[in-house]
Amino acid sequence: MNLEKEQLYQIFNIKNTVIIQELLSVAFGSKPALIFASDKEGAKIIKKIFPKLSIILEKPELNIAHKINHLSLIVIAKNNKLAKSLIKTHINNNMMQIGELLGYPSCCVNSWINRDYDTDSNKAIHKIYENSRNFHFLNNNLFNFSSRLRVYKGMYKDIKKYYRKNNVFEPVIHNLQFISHVPCSYDCKQSKIIGEETYQILNNNLPEFSKQVKSILKRPVLFFDIFNWVIFDGLVNKDGVLKYKKVVPFISLINSKLLNYFKEGNKIIVNNKSVEIFKDKKILYSYKKKNEVDGFILNFGNYKSFDISIYEKQKES
Numbered sequence: 001m002n003l004e005k006e007q008l009y010q011i012f013n014i015k016n017t018v019i020i021q022e023l024l025s026v027a028f029g030s031k032p033a034l035i036f037a038s039d040k041e042g043a044k045i046i047k048k049i050f051p052k053l054s055i056i057l058e059k060p061e062l063n064i065a066h067k068i069n070h071l072s073l074i075v076i077a078k079n080n081k082l083a084k085s086l087i088k089t090h091i092n093n094n095m096m097q098i099g100e101l102l103g104y105p106s107c108c109v110n111s112w113i114n115r116d117y118d119t120d121s122n123k124a125i126h127k128i129y130e131n132s133r134n135f136h137f138l139n140n141n142l143f144n145f146s147s148r149l150r151v152y153k154g155m156y157k158d159i160k161k162y163y164r165k166n167n168v169f170e171p172v173i174h175n176l177q178f179i180s181h182v183p184c185s186y187d188c189k190q191s192k193i194i195g196e197e198t199y200q201i202l203n204n205n206l207p208e209f210s211k212q213v214k215s216i217l218k219r220p221v222l223f224f225d226i227f228n229w230v231i232f233d234g235l236v237n238k239d240g241v242l243k244y245k246k247v248v249p250f251i252s253l254i255n256s257k258l259l260n261y262f263k264e265g266n267k268i269i270v271n272n273k274s275v276e277i278f279k280d281k282k283i284l285y286s287y288k289k290k291n292e293v294d295g296f297i298l299n300f301g302n303y304k305s306f307d308i309s310i311y312e313k314q315k316e317s
C-alpha cells in the first residue's frame with residue numbers, strides 16, 4: 001500500500017493531529033492500536049484512507065483541554081474486538097492493561113505505573129536518565145508529551161504556546177517521536193525494537209520527513225523540564241562536556257535571555273550546582289540550578305548526514 005500525497009496532507013491536517021508514524025504503524029500491522037483525541041471529522045478522514053482499520057469514537061470523562069476543544073477520544077485498532085476492549089480499559093483506567101493493548105513493552109509500563117513523581121516533572125525524565133547507560137535516539141521521548149502531561153494550571157496554555165512558537169516547523173514539530181510510550185530507559189531493548197519498526201515504516205512512506213524527525217531526535221539535549229530544554233548541533237565527550245556549533249532552532253519555552261547565552265556559546269559543562277556556558281575558554285554565564293535535576297545533558301548522538309541549516313532557513317523565511 002502506498003499513500004498518495006493528498007492523503008498524507010489530509011492526515012497532517014487532522015484537528016489536534018494524530019502522530020502520523022503511530023497511525024502508519026497500526027495501518028501496516030506493526031502496532032496493535034492507538035488512542036488520540038480529535039473530532040468526528042478526524043475519524044472520518046482516517047476511516048476513508050484506511051478502510052480496514054477499526055475506529056471507535058468515545059466521549060468519556062476527558063480532561064479540560066479536550067473539553068475546550070470539543071474533542072473526543074478516538075481509538076484505532078487492527079480489529080473491532082481490540083478497539084472495544086481498549087475503550088473499556090480506558091474507562092476503567094486500568095493502566096497496565098491499556099499499555100499491553102497498545103503494544104507497549106511490559107518493562108516500560110511497569111516502571112511508569114510504579115513511578116513516584118508527577119508525569120510532567122523534570123524528575124520523570126531524570127529517572128529514565130538514571131536508568132540509562134546509553135541514549136538511543138529511537139527511544140527519545142522528550143518531544144512527545146501525550147503520556148507525560150498532567151493537567152496542571154496553565155498546562156494547556158503552555159503546550160499551545162509551544163506549538164505556536166514552532167509553527168514554522170509544522171508538521172514535524174507534532175511528530176517528533178519513534179516510540180509513543182515513556183521508556184523505562186533510553187537503551188530499553190524492547191522500546192528500540194518498536195522504534196526501529198516505526199522508523200522503517202515512516203522511512204518507506206515519507207523518507208524526507210523521517211530524516212527530519214531523526215535529525216531532531218538524534219542530538220544532544222540539555223533538559224530542564226517538560227517545556228524547557230535546548231537541542232544542540234554538537235558532541236558530548238567522555239567527560240560529559242558538550243561542545244557545539246549551534247543551537248537547533250526548535251524552541252522550547254526556555255527563558256530568552258538564557259537561550260541567548262546558549263546561542264552565543266559553544267561549550268557547556270554541567271555539574272550538580274550549575275550549568276556553565278562557555279565561548280571557547282571564556283565563561284559567558286553560570287546558571288544556578290534549583291536542584292540536581294534542574295538541567296542535565298541527554299546525549300542522543302549527532303546526526304551528521306543531515307544539514308541542520310535547513311531549519312534556520314525555515315525560521316528566517
Ligand SMILES: [Zn+2]
Nearest residue numbers: 107108184188
Ligand atoms: Zn522498557
